[in-house]
Amino acid sequence: MLSKGSGTWISWNENLSYAYENLYQVSTEEELSKAIAQSDEIRFFGTKQSSADIAAGSASLIDMRSYNKILATNDAEKLITVQSGVVLVDLIEAVEAKGWCIPCLPDINTVTVGGALATGTHGTSGKLLSEYLHSCSLVLADGTVKQISSQDDLMNAVRVSIGVLGVFSELTFKCEELYTLHLKEGPEKDKVWLNNIESDLKKYDFLRVLWLPHTGKGYSIKGSKIKSDQEIKENNGPGYLKYRRTASKILYKRTHQFPWFTSIANKLLYLGFFRAKKEHKGSLYQATVTKSRGSTLELAEWTIGISKFPAVFKELKTTINSWSNKAFIHIPMDVRFVQRDKSWLSYAYKEDVVTMGCVCRNASAADQYEAFKAVEDIFIKHGGRPHWGKRFLAKDKELAQLYPKWNDFKQLRKELDPTNKFLNNYLTVLFNEQ
Template identity: 70%
Template sequence: MKQDNNGTWVSWNENLKYNYTTKYSVTTEEELQEVIANNDKIRFFGSKQSSADIAAGTDVIIDMTTYNKIVSYNYSKKTITVQSGVILKDVLEAIESVGWCIPCLPDINTITIGGALATGTHGTSGKLLSEYMVACKLILADGTIKTITQEDELMNAVKVSLGMLGVMSTITFQCEPIYTLHVKERPENDNEWLPKIKSRLKEHDFLRILWLPHTSKGYVITGDKIDKNKEVTENKGPKFLKHRRKASKMLYKYSHKYPWTTAIANKILATIFFSSKKEHKGSLYQATVTKSRGSTLELAEWTISLDKFPKVFEEIKTEINKWSNKSFIHIPMDVRFVYKDKSWLSYAYEQDTVTMGCVSRNAATADTYEAFKSVEKIFLKHGGRPHWGKRFAAKDAQLTKVYPKWEDFKNLRNELDPTNKFLNPYLASLVNAKAVVYENA
């Protein structure tokens, strides 16, 4: 076990910074137990890519990225067991090598498994990643291990918990046979793609829309399962498409000072980078996951029931297109779909759900990005739920209204962590509890 003293923890986009007195890097379950048992307050982190302030803010922190082994395979059951600090990329490549997949893939592959589960990471046209967890070991506040299986009543509480119930040690996932997707991409006007959502969800195995604010257009991505040997005429589009992020950075350079310029920039970006038709095939992982994110950015994401989405969408569109406000939104707003489940803090708890991302390409000026506030206000008004790993301002009073099991979760948290060991100030404010406050660096 490695120990570093008196340093500064900095998030991926550099928006969050905290001094710490001790940072541990662990490699074994026994080390993880020891560190947790012997410290009064502690948080833990992985790739630090969360926009929410959940990973640090205590004097003692644990770097989970060194706790990163593939533990075992069960070939008859098609399950894989991993340590919680392993990167998603490594897990996906491991299961693909034996002909399996987990049919839920987030947008990026550089996050740790533990962090992905804790924050309710999801893919599109499927379920949360946590829905494929069939067993886990949870290290409690006193350092003891609790093994949780599908039959355990705690499973639906533990699946998504922001690391407030304990620290995930090892996790077992149920996998499925690998399959190939035929992916097609094309631009459509809002009045084309919006009414077709439900029919397309039935027609296709994969559906995602990149909505282009201030343009009245979307970029529709569909995927259909095909035989892996079926030939597809590949069309990756013009070579200049790979420069979209660089162009976005240039066009949005002063949008924090002059928000209205975003509308002009979006029209330029839509015309250049979202007007081509594309087509390809690949495994779910190959076909749908962004392999790198490039420059830093800041994200918010909200979810709403499938039935309410058209109304919410039109309200957002009307609001952000008013020239009298500052809520101009960078391209794109990512629209994805998650089917209902039973996990207490899942965005899809008991409802088929649409998720809608909101991005600021200027991470450093995200605090003054008015769009985050406008989008949150509209989603909360209609009962929307925030993504736990992304930016939002809602606290306990609002969350209890939109998460039916919120109070049950808080009661369980009090039972498992009566001294609030796993709370930092941000998490304490979410659950209306007390935590030691530490100064930002």
């Protein structure tokens, strides 16, 4: 185990930074347990891409990125076992090389698998990534290692646990047969994509809508499973589409000072980058996951039961189109769909949900981006739940109303970590443990 002494931890988008006294790099489970057992307060981080303040801020830190081996596969059951610091792209490439897939992936491949599970990371038209977890080992606050399988009741508490019950160590995923998606993309008026959500979810194997605030449109991406050798009319749109993020960055550069300009920027971005139709095919990973991003972001994301979404959308649209506030929103708001599960802190606990992202493309101006607060107020009012890895203000009192198992989770956390070894300041307030 490498112990690197003191330094400064800085998050991916540079919005969070903390001095630490001790930084561990581990490559075995024994080293992971030892680092935890010998620390009074400790947190652990992956690729530091969460906007929420949940990955550092303790005297001791573990950098999980060197704990990144693919350990084993089981062909008969389509299982793959990895160390939790493995980056998602490496897991997916190993899975696809076997002819398998994990059938619901986020739109990012650079996160660690442990970080992704801890925050309830998800894609669309399937379940949270953590629902594909078959079994795992978890290093507890006293350094002991607990084996947990899908049959154990504890698994439903552990799958999404923000790294406060223990540290994921070895993770085994249950995979499925690899499939090919035929995707068609293009703009649709708000009333069209919104009214068709339920029928499109039945009709398609993949559904995602990039909502384009201030334009009255969404950009829909719809996919159906096909045979891998089926011919399609490939159309990747004009070559300049690849400059969308650069154009956004330039257009949004001063929108924290002149928020109203966002509505003009969004119309220009729609005209330049979201009018063309596209048609292509590939695996879920190859065809739908963004492989590189030119710049950092600050993110929020909210989740609401499908039946409540139209009312939330209507209120949101009215609010952000009103000139009486400064809550203009950068393009796009990512609308995705997650199937219900039983994980205590899952956004989809016992109900199918719609998730809606809110992006500030100028990360350093995130504190002045009023849209985050406006979106949060509306979702909270309707019973929406925040993404654990993204920006939100809600705390214990509100979360107890939103998550039926919140208080059970708190009690379990206290039992497993009686000295609050895993709580930084942000998590202390979140769980009301001051």
